[in-house]
Amino acid sequence: xxxxxxxxxxxxxxxxxxxxxxxxxxxxxxxxxxxxxxxxxxxxxxxxxxxxxxxxxxxxxxxxxxxxxxxxxxxxxxxxxxxxxxxxxxxxxxxxxxxxxxxxxxxxxxxxxxxxxxxxxxxxxxxxxxxxxxxxxxxxxxxxxxxxxxxxxxxxxxxxxxxxxxxxxxxxxxxxxxxxxxxxxxxxxxxxxxxxxxxxxxxxxxxxxxxxxx
Amino acid sequence: xxxxxxxxxxxxxxxxxxxxxxxxxxxxxxxxxxxxxxxxxxxxxxxxxxxxxxxxxxxxxxxxxxxxxxxxxxxxxxxxxxxxxxxxxxxxxxxxxxxxxxxxxxxxxxxxxxxxxxxxxxxxxxxxxxxxxxxxxxxxxxxxxxxxxxxxxxxxxxxxxxxxxxxxxxxxxxxxxxxxxxxxxxxxxxxxxxxxxxxxxxxxxxxxxxxxxxxxxxxxxxxxxxxxxxxxxxxxxxxxxxxxxxxxxxxxxxxxxxxxxxxxxxxxxxxxxxxxxxxxxxxxxxxxxxxxxxxxxxxxxxxxxxxxxxxxx
Numbered sequence: 001x002x003x004x005x006x007x008x009x010x011x012x013x014x015x016x017x018x019x020x021x022x023x024x025x026x027x028x029x030x031x032x033x034x035x036x037x038x039x040x041x042x043x044x045x046x047x048x049x050x051x052x053x054x055x056x057x058x059x060x061x062x063x064x065x066x067x068x069x070x071x072x073x074x075x076x077x078x079x080x081x082x083x084x085x086x087x088x089x090x091x092x093x094x095x096x097x098x099x100x101x102x103x104x105x106x107x108x109x110x111x112x113x114x115x116x117x118x119x120x121x122x123x124x125x126x127x128x129x130x131x132x133x134x135x136x137x138x139x140x141x142x143x144x145x146x147x148x149x150x151x152x153x154x155x156x157x158x159x160x161x162x163x164x165x166x167x168x169x170x171x172x173x174x175x176x177x178x179x180x181x182x183x184x185x186x187x188x189x190x191x192x193x194x195x196x197x198x199x200x201x202x203x204x205x206x207x208x209x210x211x212x213x214x
Numbered sequence: 215x216x217x218x219x220x221x222x223x224x225x226x227x228x229x230x231x232x233x234x235x236x237x238x239x240x241x242x243x244x245x246x247x248x249x250x251x252x253x254x255x256x257x258x259x260x261x262x263x264x265x266x267x268x269x270x271x272x273x274x275x276x277x278x279x280x281x282x283x284x285x286x287x288x289x290x291x292x293x294x295x296x297x298x299x300x301x302x303x304x305x306x307x308x309x310x311x312x313x314x315x316x317x318x319x320x321x322x323x324x325x326x327x328x329x330x331x332x333x334x335x336x337x338x339x340x341x342x343x344x345x346x347x348x349x350x351x352x353x354x355x356x357x358x359x360x361x362x363x364x365x366x367x368x369x370x371x372x373x374x375x376x377x378x379x380x381x382x383x384x385x386x387x388x389x390x391x392x393x394x395x396x397x398x399x400x401x402x403x404x405x406x407x408x409x410x411x412x413x414x415x416x417x418x419x420x421x422x423x424x425x426x427x428x429x430x431x432x433x434x435x436x437x438x439x440x441x442x443x444x445x446x447x448x449x450x451x452x453x454x455x456x457x458x459x460x461x462x463x464x465x466x467x468x469x470x471x472x473x474x475x476x477x478x479x480x481x482x483x484x485x486x487x488x489x490x491x492x493x494x495x496x497x498x499x500x501x502x503x504x505x506x507x508x509x510x511x512x513x514x515x516x517x518x519x520x521x522x523x524x525x526x527x
Contacts, residue, residue, distance in 0.1 A: 213357075
């Protein structure tokens with residue numbers, strides 16, 4: 001039942017919103033993983049980032065997509081919690097468990113990967129105020145260390161901070177530019193891999209058209 | 215033609231367009247067979263996209279007028295969205311942009327309602343005053359004139375100018391027994407797009423002297439002149455069947471569409487050059503963005519409308 005509702009939501013609301021109201025201009029879609037398990041990492045500016053990432057995949061993969069998001073933010077009330085857990089199919093990440101001895105905040109993420117699902121992760125950990133990329137956190141590197149064979153694909157999205165910036169509730173249609181990079185290889189250590197991921201997304205951002213006056 | 219809301223002449227014109235498309239598809243297919251070494255993907259994509267556009271348009275025209283008005287409103291929305299995407303906007307103007315989008319349904323509502331007085335001043339006067347008012351109340355002064363100016367230019371071209379196509383449908387059909395309510399729009403679109411193709415073909419065949427090398431290096435005097443004369447000739451021939459214009463008036467309408475189409479085309483080129491981009495988008499495979507397709511119409515639609523309106527309505 002929930003799966004049917006989810007499918008209906010994406011067919012009737014999610015995808016038309018992203019494809020018709022906004023519009024996507026995707027470069028190198030071929031780099032996107034076509035099956036799980038896989039991890040997609042992207043920059044984060046807007047709640048709609050997740051909608052865009054999910055629309056990049058075919059509808060047949062919809063039920064395999066698991067956005068990872070902050071539990072304290074998205075589970076703060078029952079309606080939002082129901083929507084994010086059931087329709088968006090999110091994995092809540094308990095930020096309070098990060099860095100605590102004997103706790104593994106990435107437990108559910110590891111389980112999802114083991115089950116062949118595709119994780120959508122924002123390593124910045126938050127929606128920044130601007131399009132500037134914040135320093136990546138190390139969770140993805142931990143997962144990559146645990147599952148060395150899983151591809152980690154970087155994505156850069158431009159335009160969503162104009163569509164629905166943090167703190168705004170009116171939606172302004174703007175065509176979203178999406179750049180999909182090649183999977184980033186393991187580079188020996190966790191900090192080095194996190195650094196490589198950050199550089200991969202930064203490189204994609206550099207190729208994006210500038211939307212400022214000369 | 216009872217189930218459809220269209221006159222015989224307009225139906226024949228649409229069938230003629232389909233015949234042209236079949237011919238174009240056949241030529242592209244033949245070229246591909248004759249020169250298997252050359253790549254005609256772009257041409258084939260372009261023609262396929264034309265099929266989609268023409269089928270959608272023909273359906274909207276054949277159905278009651280409101281369908282065509284909604285389709286044209288959607289075209290305005292896509293064009294304005296592309297424009298907003300391309301130009302730099304200020305973070306402070308988020309709400310202003312939201313209000314700017316709302317002018318689109320309003321403008322097409324005036325069309326559907328046949329409220330000419332409102333249709334003709336809504337964007338040039340009310341939107342022109344109210345959007346900067348909203349902007350100045352937000353209070354960000356840095357880049358104010360640039361933001362207000364670029365926003366209004368976008369609304370004028372993609373919403374106000376293009377909505378004249380829709381208002382052609384709202385003009386009283388009784389004045390135009392030959393073409394009915396759809397004839398003028400079909401005539402305008404046919405001539406504008408034909409003009410684009412004719413200028414390209416004449417330029418490709420005989421082009422030597424560049425017209426505006428800084429804006430659009432491929433445009434030539436020969437292409438321009440050949441295109442305008444071709445458009446005037448077709449306008450002269452088709453006028454009496456689709457419009458209330460006399461043959462002389464129709465020939466002048468053709469000249470007008472030929473010249474205005476050229477200016478519209480290079481204006482959008484100038485915008486793209488200013489912003490340092492090649493295509494305005496990717497929604498129409500083989501063409502680029504919506505703005506790349508409707509560029510000429512942003513000039514031909516209002517000029518042709520007011521020419522006809524002055525002479526016959």
